[in-house]
Amino acid sequence: MDFEHDYQLKTKPSLGKRCVAGLIDYGLIMSYFFLMIYSFGEPNDEGGYSVNGWPGFSITVVWFILTIGLEQMTGSTLGNKSQGLKVAPKTDPRKSLTFGQSLKRHLLDMIDLWPFGLLGILTIKNTEYNQRLGDLWAKTVVLDKADSEQGLKQKEIKN
Known part of the structure; x- marks a missing residue:
């Protein structure tokens, strides 16, 4: 069955769910960031705090695991999973x-x-498939698993 000819893609913005998912994901990452600053931060010349070495690098590792790692392995970040959203190739x-x-x-x-x-x-x-810039570049779409109208739908054959 040829996807390009037999099926068409249907998506919806799901803005509320996507915003909540983003807040959850980046809330977790920012919480870790502040924990690292509180635990390992040292005063810097600008009047703030800096985290250097492995504690500083761990912030990037946590970001990578919570976004790219989970999404690549399961199709969803923790925030997306909590909202019933799935990321898939367009x-x-x-x-x-x-x-x-x-x-x-x-x-x-x-x-x-x-x-x-x-x-x-x-x-x-x-955008036609409700994509943000990252989705456009990666050629991905975000689907609401609870919405049966989203995803691939067989094209109607007109006689």
Whole structure:
């Protein structure tokens, strides 16, 4: 069965769920970040605190595991899973997400989340498959598993 000819992709913005999922994911990451600053931070010349060495590097490792690692292995981050969302390749949502797709999605998180998520919301609302910039670059879509209208639908054959 040829996906390109027999099926069409249907998505919805699911903005509320996607915002909650993002808050959960980055809330966990920021909590770890502040824990590291509180536990290992040292005063710096700018009047703030810096974390160096392995404790500082661990923040990147935690970000990587909670976003790219979980998403690549399970199709969802913890936030997405809590909201019933799944990330899948746009070319065929029946397939699993690749490491490269997940990496591309999350490398653009800071751009999509700026300012206050407005850029991500605007791109989700104004793209055909409700994709943010990271999704557009990675060629992925976010699907609500509870919504039976999303995903691949067989095309109607017109006689």
